[in-house]
Amino acid sequence: MGKLAMNNPTLLGTTDLAIGYGTIRLAEQLAIQLHAGSLTALLGPNGIGKSTLLLTLAGLQKPLNGHVLTSGQNVHTMAAKERARKIALVTTRRTDAALLTVEALVGLGRHPWTGPWGRFSAADQEAVERAMDQADIKHLRDRSVEHCSDGERQKVVIARALAQETPLLLLDEPTAFLDLPNRAAIVRLLRDKAATDVRAVLFSTHDLQLALDLCDRLLLMRGKEGVWQGTPQEALRSGELQRTFAGAGVRFDAEGTHRFLR
Amino acid sequence: MRKAFAGSVLLGLLVLALAWLGLMNGSTAVPATSVWAAFFPNTTPDALIAVVREVRLPQVITAILAGSGLAVGGLLMQAVFRNPLAGPGVLGITGGASLGVALVVLARPIWVFINLSPSLLATVAGLFGALAVLVLIVLADRRLGDAATLLIVGLMVGYLCSAFTSLLQAASEARAVKGFVLWGFGSFAGTTLADLPWLFFPVLVATVVALTLGKALNALMLGEQEASALGVATARVRLLAIAVTGVLAGTITAWCGPIAFLGLAVPHVARALFRTADHRVLLPMVVLLGAALALACDLLVRAFPPLSGVPLNVVTSLLGVPVVLWVLLQGRKWGSSR
Numbered sequence: 319m320g321k322l323a324m325n326n327p328t329l330l331g332t333t334d335l336a337i338g339y340g341t342i343r344l345a346e347q348l349a350i351q352l353h354a355g356s357l358t359a360l361l362g363p364n365g366i367g368k369s370t371l372l373l374t375l376a377g378l379q380k381p382l383n384g385h386v387l388t389s390g391q392n393v394h395t396m397a398a399k400e401r402a403r404k405i406a407l408v409t410t411r412r413t414d415a416a417l418l419t420v421e422a423l424v425g426l427g428r429h430p431w432t433g434p435w436g437r438f439s440a441a442d443q444e445a446v447e448r449a450m451d452q453a454d455i456k457h458l459r460d461r462s463v464e465h466c467s468d469g470e471r472q473k474v475v476i477a478r479a480l481a482q483e484t485p486l487l488l489l490d491e492p493t494a495f496l497d498l499p500n501r502a503a504i505v506r507l508l509r510d511k512a513a514t515d516v517r518a519v520l521f522s523t524h525d526l527q528l529a530l531d532l533c534d535r536l537l538l539m540r541g542k543e544g545v546w547q548g549t550p551q552e553a554l555r556s557g558e559l560q561r562t563f564a565g566a567g568v569r570f571d572a573e574g575t576h577r578f579l580r
Numbered sequence: 581m582r583k584a585f586a587g588s589v590l591l592g593l594l595v596l597a598l599a600w601l602g603l604m605n606g607s608t609a610v611p612a613t614s615v616w617a618a619f620f621p622n623t624t625p626d627a628l629i630a631v632v633r634e635v636r637l638p639q640v641i642t643a644i645l646a647g648s649g650l651a652v653g654g655l656l657m658q659a660v661f662r663n664p665l666a667g668p669g670v671l672g673i674t675g676g677a678s679l680g681v682a683l684v685v686l687a688r689p690i691w692v693f694i695n696l697s698p699s700l701l702a703t704v705a706g707l708f709g710a711l712a713v714l715v716l717i718v719l720a721d722r723r724l725g726d727a728a729t730l731l732i733v734g735l736m737v738g739y740l741c742s743a744f745t746s747l748l749q750a751a752s753e754a755r756a757v758k759g760f761v762l763w764g765f766g767s768f769a770g771t772t773l774a775d776l777p778w779l780f781f782p783v784l785v786a787t788v789v790a791l792t793l794g795k796a797l798n799a800l801m802l803g804e805q806e807a808s809a810l811g812v813a814t815a816r817v818r819l820l821a822i823a824v825t826g827v828l829a830g831t832i833t834a835w836c837g838p839i840a841f842l843g844l845a846v847p848h849v850a851r852a853l854f855r856t857a858d859h860r861v862l863l864p865m866v867v868l869l870g871a872a873l874a875l876a877c878d879l880l881v882r883a884f885p886p887l888s889g890v891p892l893n894v895v896t897s898l899l900g901v902p903v904v905l906w907v908l909l910q911g912r913k914w915g916s917s918r
Contacts, residue, residue, distance in 0.1 A: 402811030
């Protein structure tokens with residue numbers, strides 16, 4: 319699976335990227351490539367800059383150095399609407415707008431495709447239906463988002479990103495605060511979308527087991543030492559995973575099970 | 581959408597009916613035939629027709645413009661700051677207008693060299709006060725680039741303006757202070773037909789610009805970053821919303837005084853009536869609903885004997901507070917039932 323995805327075209331690439339805010343440099347010399355058809359988990363300790371990296375890759379946060387290219391275009395200089403047709407982003411922010419229904423929220427994903435008045439074409443409506451169907455939230459369509467559970471909300475915001483129909487999908491901790499079945503369901507959905515629609519999906523998570531078991535590739539963030547990219551097997555075999563969480567008092571065995579050292 | 585269309589027709593009729601009642605009623609009742617006749621230029625003007633043309637028509641039009649303008653401003657501020665308690669005055673622009681008026685009304689001797697009637701001078705000063713704060717807020721926005729901080733800056737500017745206003749009041753003689761307090765009560769009666777273009781055109785232009793922002797405001801419900809990721813030029817939309825609200829709040833406050841609660845309450849009523857968060861629907865609806873509510877409040881103080889002489893702001897608050905509370909409590913109920 320991982321090998322196959324490597325042969326697919328690169329949908330997003332960076333060269334010598336440095337991220338951070340002003341004088342705070344969180345990570346530098348990042349060379350990242352996301353391939354079509356692959357699901358990549360972004361792993362690393364808290365505060366290492368995972369969210370900042372996602373925002374930078376999405377074109378919303380200026381890099382301190384280098385640039386981010388998607389199909390030959392720089393995401394930080396391309397027109398916002400054009401960028402929104404290429405990259406969808408799901409943040410950790412909760413949406414609590416009163417009276418906003420699930421269907422209406424998913425429909426906001428069509429924003430870059432509709433005209434100045436936001437009127438839906440048949441294709442727009444179809445994209446919304448398909449996204450709700452894939453995220454399994456059709457039965458919630460008329461419910462107000464305020465009254466959805468955490469798991470339902472997460473599916474709703476993912477459906478919104480799917481409705482955006484972008485080749486690239488970036489998600490910040492989509493499995494946080496969810497129970498085990500919901501976590502697995504969401505990562506399986508992302509994996510399925512990556513494989514069948516040939517998209518590149520990158521999501522940050524603290525759920526190591528889920529990343530090792532279900533993802534094609536891992537992107538390990540280690541601050542000043544840059545990033546490491548590869549398959550879960552390679553990450554375990556080479557000891558890179560162990561190195562990323564060095565100092566955490568955790569040991570990984572060959573199957574990827576981690577044990578906390580007493 | 582069909583429901584929204586039917587609703588807009590009904591609201592439009594309600595505005596017309598309230599405007600008609602506003603032309604007929606007041607300190608002297610004018611029969612419908614005279615009101616009708618007042619619209620035709622070739623009728624021989626009698627006293628009643630003169631009352632309709634010179635007094636009530638400007639007042640009714642002012643109420644419509646002020647009500648719809650403040651409601652649009654309130655909706656924009658609630659959307660941009662994602663805060664249900666935001667109103668058109670939240671950026672301190674109303675406070676700037678008040679300070680401008682206070683400078684003229686309370687420190688009148690300084691301004692005698694300007695050859696304007698006192699009331700027109702006050703309006704011009706109010707416009708300058710509002711404009712000064714608007715420029716300040718736009719500069720702050722370009723520097724901060726973040727809505728949450730800007731909201732605090734706006735509130736602080738408002739407090740600063742009201743501090744200076746209080747200082748002026750403390751240093752003024754009682755008669756001048758009373759004049760300023762009366763202005764603060766709010767009124768739609770301060771305009772003549774000749775003044776109306778100065779209120780009409782700014783409100784018209786600002787409202788038309790606001791109507792183009794519906795799609796972007798919908799995306800902003802998700803948050804600034806999320807809207808940017810959807811392709812919204814968030815900085816431009818926020819700047820436009822601030823400028824539009826500033827023009828609306830500044831112009832209306834300068835002519836009518838600081839009208840309380842209309843701008844805050846009307847968007848909530850519109851959401852409750854149409855059960856939608858879609859700003860493309862809400863924007864035209866608050867225009868009509870704001871006009872209707874302002875006309876109703878004006879009618880109450882002018883033609884409802886128990887309330888005659890009661891300041892306009894008292895009525896807008898008495899009506900606005902329960903409406904907002906009711907809407908918020910109702911909102912809880914809908915969610916769980918659906």
